Amino acid sequence: MSTFRGIWVALATPFRAGEVDFAALHTLVARLLEDGVAGFVVCGTTGEAAALSHEEQLAVLDAVLQWVPSQQVIMGLAGNNLRELLAFQQEIQRRPLAGLLVPAPYYIRPSQAGLESFFQTVADAASVPVVLYDIPYRTGVRIERDTLRRIVRHPRIAAIKDCGGDLETTLALIADGQVEVLTGEDLQIFNNLCQGGAGAISASAHVRADLYVRMQRQVESGDLAGARATFFRLLPWIQAAFAEPNPAAVKAALALQGLIVDELREPMQPCAPATVERLRGVLAALAD
Template sequence: MSAFRGIWVALVTPFRDDEIDFPALQHLAGKLLDDGVRGLVVCGTSGEAAALSHAEQLAVLDAVLERVPADQVIMGLAGNNQRELLAFQQQIQQRALAGLLVPAPYYIRPSQAGLESFFQTVADAATVPVVLYDIPYRTGVRIERETIRRIVRHPRIAAVKDCGGDLDTTTALIADGNAEILTGEDLQIFNNLCLGGAGAISVSAHIRADLYVQMQRQVDNGELAAARATFYRLREWMQAAFCEPNPAPVKAALALQGLLVPDLRAPMQGCSVATRERLADVLAQLDLKPRI
């Protein structure tokens, strides 16, 4: 099984005047590595991949790979046209990568047998490990417990990004040991680690990533009281990071740190003034002061 254990950041895609801001992208990627994260997930939900063309997604991936070692980069692969998705998968796999993050086909809501066939097909075509992304509130379809337990037995499916919201399924997958379980719900990171999960794919970890890494290290060392204190230090920020549709709050917080401009691709919208004021207060509590 591939070693995905750690804190992965679901990387945002910086824009400027509706075009990808490659200097900001590479600077942000380098900063997060310096903060000690396990790696970066490129062109996932938080990267606004659905608003990027395939050519733009590959350009983002290549820019990140110029700055980040390949074994620290996971690429998102999503779609509901299986033929096009498999063709894009081949293009992505021309690069060296740590893995592919793959959700269920969205909108069309396949049956459980259809889901199992889909992930088997993608995994059979994979030349790198696959991270199954279980996020029913975005895809519109729930992968049932026994279905996902069967799916992750595939030798190329190495991990699950768990946003399913079902603790019984989470603990069953951890107990089975067929895949590493990375929570995608930031408020569940401490719980995931204490239950024996592998870590997280987190968007809020853009801010004070060092504390997220510290929390995992503390759990690994059996320092549960200290890890709990670190979690509660981050908790208000984690809540604020999702007070408006993701990734608008995180981009606004990064903009307050002078790391990018808070542009999003339409129809996504930037944060309200009230949210920006709240974010400034929360960041101050994390010893971060606005730089712009």
């Protein structure tokens, strides 16, 4: 069984004047570690990896590995050119890591057999555990339940980031016990924990990560009423965090807290002024 339990943060990549802001990244990582998060996913969707070059992605990874124990760092690995993806995988795997977060190849929409072959190829080439990222609304292809259950039998696939939107599939994966099931839908974190899931890879946990960690620990100790209260305290923020395409609202909230500059890579855009005002009110309430 894998060790991908708890609240993992899908780490944003701070920018300043078009470049990665490593000082802000360090500040952000240090604060989240103090809040007790299980670890970080570097260069995933929230990290705007699609807008970063491979060189920039490796620089971000190397920086985080200077500050965080390697067993707490998962690296995103995405692409639809299998040769290039495997070459980049080998480059990444020269570093010590907890694992790789791998979605289905986007845009080309392979068949179920193609998906199974893709994940087997990546897992066969893996020297670290693989976290399968099931997110059909970004990749354009759904991994059917039976396909997914076959794929995760691979000994190198240790966990799944579940954004598939199918409760029956989620429950089947938890019941099978082949992999740790981490939700990637932040509104489902409380449900995931109560159903026996492993936790979350969360974008919204950038803010008040201590409360997310508390909720997880409350469920583990059997304090479901306390965990429910913690979740409902977080709920207005979780809803606001995805009011605009991720990570726009997360970055705006972090900027309001003075942790980063509110800057994204094109074609991503900063939040509208009305959303920023909403975030200001939500953050003030959450601080009480």
